[in-house]
Amino acid sequence: MPSPLVECIPNFSEARRPEVVESILAAITDVQGVHVLDRHSDLDHNRTVLTFVGSPAAVEEAAYQGIARAAQLIDLNQHTGAHPRIGATDVVPFVPITDFTMQECVEMARRLGKRVGDELSIPVYLYEDAATKPEHQNLENIRHGQYEALKEEMGVNPARDPDFGPHKVGPAGATVIGARAPLIAFNVYLTTNEVSIAQKIAKAVRHSNGGLRYVKAMGVMVEGRAQVSMNLTNYHQTPVARVVEFVRREAARYGVGIHHSELVGLLPQDALTNAAIWYLQLDDFQPDQILESRLYELLRSPTQAAAAAQQPDFIDQLASSTPTPGGGAAAAHTGAAAAALVAMVGRGTLTKKKYEAVKDQMWALVEQAESLRTELAQAVDEDCAAFDAVMAAFKLPKDTPEQQTARAQAVQAATLLAAQVPLKVAGKALDVQKLALQAAADGNLNAITDAGSASALAHAALTCAAYNVRTNLLSLEDEKAVVDLKNQLRILETSSTEQEGLMHKVLVERGGISLG
Structure with a gap:
């Protein structure tokens, strides 16, 4: 891709x-x-x-x-x-x-x-x-x-x-x-220094005064020459050639012509191709007759395929024999997928006039979901790094009492971090669940099961993250930290179960879905 x-x-x-x-x-x-x-x-x-x-x-x-x-x-x-x-x-x-x-x-x-x-x-x-x-x-x-x-x-x-x-x-x-879509900023200079002529032509060509659709225009003086300055907002519907000929015809009414035209910035290749087809009357022209286009496609496809083949995706990495990524990373990845689904429901609501009343809420929902998706995606690497840090701490030298003490402290610090990372993932997964519930309750009804799927994935992500918290707590010697982390985890799990129940209720009552 x-x-x-x-x-x-x-x-x-x-x-x-x-x-x-x-x-x-x-x-x-x-x-x-x-x-x-x-x-x-x-x-x-x-x-x-x-x-x-x-x-x-x-x-x-x-x-x-x-x-x-x-x-x-x-x-x-x-x-x-x-x-x-x-x-x-x-x-x-x-x-x-x-x-x-x-x-x-x-x-x-x-x-x-x-x-x-x-x-x-x-x-x-x-x-x-x-x-x-x-x-x-x-x-x-x-x-x-x-x-x-x-x-x-x-x-x-x-x-x-x-x-x-x-x-x-x-x-x-x-x-x-x-x-916006691609826009062509296009100026036509006239063979006159009378700006009033350019202004009259601009008025005739622009859509707001009854001229060509998708054309905005004004008449100005530039470098001592009258100019019709235009923005062409849809060159497919109103081609550049049609605009030029319109300006040429209007200019002739006032006894002037086109001196030259000017492009501001860039324009799509299609716009020039369409102009060439129009002026040359190439009625049977096909886009693949352009030499450079054929060469581009020929050279591009194998390169992209080779690059894609060299990039193993997360699922492939998860299936490998290496210890990372593991369950904690999978939890973060699953949470990110849940957030992505929530964002999808929000976007699918924003495009429907039927849901205009909740537009502001959906914008906020999409923005929050995207933020969570980014954070959870980053947590995939954070979890792998935390596990690697634990392994690195265990490999520290222990030949002397001082080294043994330093090693033990490093192991405990790394283990604490390895518990904190999935705990953070669990908290963000719960946030995703809450957004999914809002999406199901207020979003596009046609996407209610997508919101339900997001909630289920987030709940699963929280559960998997909790497993990884608890397994690290087994090796943590700081009893106060262990109690604190367990309490935080229980609160998250209780709330997640509550959210799951609320989601089931919405799916039944608003979506008409039987869960029995």
Whole structure:
């Protein structure tokens, strides 16, 4: 399987101070695993657009670092430019590329938005697929009046309240974060310096004024030439070639033509292929007729298969003769699987309008489930490391009384840790059970058995973790620690049994499932 890949295209309100742009770029590239694909700065717009890709975690962190650096270096009170803006980091979209869903990009946007609001005290709006309000899906609605209007209205007009962060605008302004499909930023320069012509053409082509679907446009002056600046939000439904010909036709009405066009950032290969097919009238063209595409597939498949063959999965490792991973790691792995199921039920609820009333609860549930899934997945390695530490302690030298004392102390310390790790797993498994119960009670009814399965897996994870706690307690000499750990374990087990009973009740009463 390919690794998840996400694209981020942040827009920063600066282009005229190269040292500022370089500093922001450095903050992004300092994050390991991020690859910058493109950089576009426009002096008239006074705006820089960066495009980078990487693993979801790396991209999310890089976006945060870029926002933080921009907030330090850009003062919107001193900023001027032709492009509308409300923030030093004006807009940050996430785009799913490989093995990653739009829903997961929405969750990235929410996490980043909350972090930026909490840690940087910057108001954050969510837009496009991440929007919490219908009126915030369209970026233009959020940017209405730009920074100057927002500074006056935020905290006074409830309609301008952000999703995260303070209800007050500082020098860094506000930031818009979201998730969307690939967008093509495309500019057409006209053979005139009359910006009014570009504005008329923009009005004719943009969808909001009755023009082409999936086209946003405005007319501006750039480098002494009138420009129709556009965002094409769905190039499959409204191809680039159709947009160019529309602009060409409208321009002819005013006695001008197209001087040249410009791409801001990157665009998908399909967009160029579709344009070539349209202009060349290749009616019977097939995508696999592109030489590079055929070569890419030929070279890619064997490599991926070989790489996958070299990566044994957890189940294979569990089945091997080595002592780790063992039962404790299996408990953590099972708990992580339970948390993943809870997250799945939450996401399956968020996409249904029928459950709009519990949307906020489901967002919180998904976020908590994902946090637990990460922690339990990490506990797999923690459990293996704890067992290895016990084995290492037993191998310490014991030739002298001093060595014997040091060895005994090391064994006891390692044994205590080996009991604490599965106890932590048991506690997190109980947390998963509680979330599973909420998912079953309030979530998508069609997924109620998935919530029930999550609860059963979490209960099993807790039981297995408890076995590993107790076996380590047999070797622990600190009686007070033994009593304390046993008491904690009993409380967890009692609560887990109670949760299991409550889940059975929900499955019967809400799900109509017979458990007899």
